[in-house]
Amino acid sequence: MFACFPLESAGSQQRLGSSTTCGPRVSELTEAGNLAGVQHIILVLSGKGGVGKSTISTELALALRHAGKKVGILDVDLCGPSIPRMLRAQGRAVHQCDGGWVPVYVDQEQSICLMSVGFLLENPDEAVVWRGPKKNDTPPGTSDEHMATVDALRPYGPLGALVVTTPQAVSVGDVRRELTFCRKTGLRVLGVVENMSGFVCPHCAECTSVFSRGGGEELASHAGVPFLGSVPLDPELTKSLEEGRDFIREFPESPAFPALLSIAQKVLTEAPARVP
Amino acid sequence: MEEVPQGCPGTGSAQAGRGASCQGCPNQRLCASGAGAAPDPAIEEIKEKLKTVKHKILVLSGKGGVGKSTFSAHLAHGLAEDENTQVALLDIDICGPSIPKMMGLEGEQVHQSGSGWSPVFLEDNLGVMSVGFLLSSPDDAVIWRGPKKNGMIKQFLRDVDWGEVDYLIVDTPPGTSDEHLSAVQYLSAAHVDGAVIITTPQEVSLQDVRKEISFCHKVKLPIIGVVENMTVFVCPKCKKESQIFPPTTGGAEVLCQDLKIPLLGKVPLDPHIGKSCDKGQSFLIDAPDSPAALAYRGIIQSTCA
Numbered sequence: 001m002f003a004c005f006p007l008e009s010a011g012s013q014q015r016l017g018s019s020t021t022c023g024p025r026v027s028e029l030t031e032a033g034n035l036a037g038v039q040h041i042i043l044v045l046s047g048k049g050g051v052g053k054s055t056i057s058t059e060l061a062l063a064l065r066h067a068g069k070k071v072g073i074l075d076v077d078l079c080g081p082s083i084p085r086m087l088r089a090q091g092r093a094v095h096q097c098d099g100g101w102v103p104v105y106v107d108q109e110q111s112i113c114l115m116s117v118g119f120l121l122e123n124p125d126e127a128v129v130w131r132g133p134k135k136n137d138t139p140p141g142t143s144d145e146h147m148a149t150v151d152a153l154r155p156y157g158p159l160g161a162l163v164v165t166t167p168q169a170v171s172v173g174d175v176r177r178e179l180t181f182c183r184k185t186g187l188r189v190l191g192v193v194e195n196m197s198g199f200v201c202p203h204c205a206e207c208t209s210v211f212s213r214g215g216g217e218e219l220a221s222h223a224g225v226p227f228l229g230s231v232p233l234d235p236e237l238t239k240s241l242e243e244g245r246d247f248i249r250e251f252p253e254s255p256a257f258p259a260l261l262s263i264a265q266k267v268l269t270e271a272p273a274r275v276p
Numbered sequence: 277m278e279e280v281p282q283g284c285p286g287t288g289s290a291q292a293g294r295g296a297s298c299q300g301c302p303n304q305r306l307c308a309s310g311a312g313a314a315p316d317p318a319i320e321e322i323k324e325k326l327k328t329v330k331h332k333i334l335v336l337s338g339k340g341g342v343g344k345s346t347f348s349a350h351l352a353h354g355l356a357e358d359e360n361t362q363v364a365l366l367d368i369d370i371c372g373p374s375i376p377k378m379m380g381l382e383g384e385q386v387h388q389s390g391s392g393w394s395p396v397f398l399e400d401n402l403g404v405m406s407v408g409f410l411l412s413s414p415d416d417a418v419i420w421r422g423p424k425k426n427g428m429i430k431q432f433l434r435d436v437d438w439g440e441v442d443y444l445i446v447d448t449p450p451g452t453s454d455e456h457l458s459a460v461q462y463l464s465a466a467h468v469d470g471a472v473i474i475t476t477p478q479e480v481s482l483q484d485v486r487k488e489i490s491f492c493h494k495v496k497l498p499i500i501g502v503v504e505n506m507t508v509f510v511c512p513k514c515k516k517e518s519q520i521f522p523p524t525t526g527g528a529e530v531l532c533q534d535l536k537i538p539l540l541g542k543v544p545l546d547p548h549i550g551k552s553c554d555k556g557q558s559f560l561i562d563a564p565d566s567p568a569a570l571a572y573r574g575i576i577q578s579t580c581a
Contacts, residue, residue, distance in 0.1 A: 047372070048340065048341060048372060049339060049340010049341045049372075049450045050339055050340040050341010050342055050450070051340075051341055085479075085480065085483075166341070167550075168550050168553065168554055169377060169553070169554040170345070170374040170377050170378060170553060170554070171341075173372075173374065173377055174372040174374070177371075177372070199509060199518075199520060201511040201513065201514060201516065201518060202518055203511060203514050203516040203518070204511060204513055204514040204516070206511055206512070206513040206514065208509075208511065208512060208513075208547055209547060209550075210509065210520070210545055210547050210550065211547075211550045212547075212550040212551055212553075212554050233520055235518065235519055235520050235521070235522055238478060238520070238521055238522060239522045239524060241480075242478060242479050242480065242522070242524045243524065
């Protein structure tokens with residue numbers, strides 16, 4: 001089983017419905033035994049907001065599912081957990097049983113399950129602003145949250161991190177800093193994915209570099225990590241995610257489709273068969 | 277820059293100076309005496325310092341990547357086109373400072389003088405300050421905890437020698453976090469005109485805008501209005517429009533109607549914008565007749581009316 005963990009960037013905000021921190025919550029969610037059935041763990045990072053990290057996580061999960069794998073997604077994006085909506089799982093209740101939290105299965109075949117902080121927040125429209133240190137032990141601070149998640153997952157030997165950027169220099173700038181974070185925490189980088197890489201006009205098929213070009217490949221080369229591929233912009237993908245549809249199943253003709261499959265393939269190649 | 281011990285209960289807490297983690301902290305005695313509970317003197321100092329700044333505008337967004345820094349940079353450029361308008365741009369996105377790159381000021385250094393820190397001047401009438409100027413390498417990751425970020429923002433507001441300024445534009449990180457709370461807290465005595473909230477048309481972005489608006493109400497920050505970015509894309513070849521980020525729930529227009537907040541304008545997705553930002557140039561000068569530039573100018577007018 002693959003588990004994808006999209007992680008908001010180290011510079012992001014926190015928004016919580018209770019006064020607990022992310023660290024202990026992630027530890028709860030990854031308590032001993034719960035991840036025993038998971039063979040491969042992938043963290044999806046960006047360093048820059050809005051580059052499509054949740055989108056790529058969801059699409060990677062769908063692509064792996066189509067390759068016959070069982071996938072779990074852990075959405076610890078406290079600021080705006082968008083994954084429940086992408087898989088049409090908003091408002092689902094999360095139950096606790098003796099073994100821990102029961103993730104939500106998003107499909108009939110139970111091949112994709114999701115645990116999101118979104119399920120645990122109270123009012124979706126309320127801004128819960130939290131600043132601390134507050135009454136608990138762990139000081140807040142986005143780096144601590146980020147580190148806490150990485151530390152909580154470390155005993156399970158994550159396969160590595162997938163880093164998402166857009167082609168523009170400002171994104172690349174932030175993502176370079178994220179790569180530094182990976183290096184400092186000893187997290188292996190599986191590679192860089194360049195998202196929103198060009199738009200093919202549906203009327204005349206001309207491809208335009210809407211958000212500049214070349215940044216992803218340059219970044220990968222500069223950092224000495226593999227470049228996993230470029231995913232072009234496709235409004236059908238955006239719409240499909242807003243409506244919680246299975247993009248991979250519905251749009252095999254989309255220009256984004258081959259790119260996403262190729263990235264999933266590369267991830268699969270990196271994953272050695274593990275003895276459970 | 278003061279370091280705080282791990283487990284610091286916070287200077288305003290009842291445990292300030294009394295907790296186990298307070299042992300050995302240089303501020304322990306101060307906190308234990310209750311001084312931490314008093315309002316931060318910096319708030320009055322900042323009010324005095326910013327008396328020479330006529331208008332203060334915060335640029336917010338709910339979601340990242342919607343074009344907030346791009347907007348802040350071009351709001352500054354647009355206003356500074358009038359030589360007689362003094363403009364200041366403050367980038368408090370401490371973990372992801374994009375402003376130096378967008379303004380073509382990467383690698384610039386900040387100088388200190390008797391009257392405080394000098395901003396980096398792009399033009400005689402356009403000064404910029406960002407944590408980006410304090411980093412030695414573009415690869416440096418700023419992984420700071422809350423209290424340190426708070427301290428940085430206090431310094432930016434209190435110790436920068438802005439001089440006589442007509443418009444101070446504050447570019448923030450996405451969402452609602454330590455940086456926003458610090459900025460609002462330290463500006464609480466200095467009159468802030470309000471916040472401009474940037475969004476893209478999709479529901480995923482609007483969801484976060486609603487939370488952002490809720491934040492503004494909570495901290496009593498007036499809202500100047502909302503800007504919808506990346507509205508439509510016009511193909512440079514066939515000139516036909518496409519919606520790259522479809523407004524499945526009506527976009528910012530419906531949100532603003534529902535919440536009775538002004539929609540300051542909509543900006544189309546223009547590939548020139550990204551290119552200009554990458555080169556650190558003003559898109560308003562690079563492509564002055566483009567629909568996006570015209571939209572920006574309209575929005576600048578509505579914002580500062």
